[in-house]
Amino acid sequence: MSIELNHTIVTATDKKASAQFLADVLGLEVGPQDGPFLPVTIPNGVTLDYADGDGGPIVSQHYAFLVSEDDFDAIFGRIKERGLPHWADPHHHHPDQINTRGGGRGVYWDDPDGHILEILTRA
Numbered sequence: 258m259s260i261e262l263n264h265t266i267v268t269a270t271d272k273k274a275s276a277q278f279l280a281d282v283l284g285l286e287v288g289p290q291d292g293p294f295l296p297v298t299i300p301n302g303v304t305l306d307y308a309d310g311d312g313g314p315i316v317s318q319h320y321a322f323l324v325s326e327d328d329f330d331a332i333f334g335r336i337k338e339r340g341l342p343h344w345a346d347p348h349h350h351h352p353d354q355i356n357t358r359g360g361g362r363g364v365y366w367d368d369p370d371g372h373i374l375e376i377l378t379r380a
Contacts, residue, residue: 261302261303262303263302263303263304264296264303264304264305264306265303265304265305265306265320266294266306266307266308267305267306267307267308267318267320267372268308268309268310268315268316268370269307269308269309269310269315269368269369269370270309270310270315270369270370271309271369272294272295272307272308272309273287273295273307274369275307275368275369275370275372276295276296276297276305276307278368278369279297279305279368279374280297281335282332282335282336282339282341282366282374283297283299283322283332284328284331284332284335285297285298285299285300286298288304291306293308293309294306294307294308295307295308299322305320315370315371315372317370317371317372317373318372318373319347319372319373319374319375320372320373320374320375321374321375321376321377322374322375322376322377323376323377323378323380324376324377324378325378326362326378328376329362329376329378332376333355333364333376336364336366341366341367342366342367343355343364343365343366344364344365344366345363345364345365346365347365347373347375349365358377358379359379359380360379361377361378361379362377362378363375363376363377363378364376
């Protein structure tokens with residue numbers, strides 16, 4: 258059986274700003290608008306399709322990205338350059354730290370709508 262995640266919809270108060278935020282931090286590009294969506298395609302082919310919300314509260318979701326050690330260094334560097342708050346855990350109990358679970362490295366930060374973003378070097 259061959260099953261792969263193709264895309265997910267990320268609700269935002271401003272899809273353009275949120276898509277650009279993710280793309281800038283991860284070192285990716287925002288694709289051309291596709292209907293109501295602004296896509297950010299991850300190198301493994303999965304697309305995060307940003308969509309404007311309906312004006313109600315945005316429910317926070319968690320998005321984790323498995324990266325190489327070199328990519329971790331580059332992305333974490335951009336997080337620090339931008340002065341983004343970051344944590345070693347998704348609950349924000351360990352600020353300004355990274356974690357080393359499983360022999361790798363990981364860090365969490367929030368997007369403009371409070372979605373919890375994570376990079377990790379070991380799954």
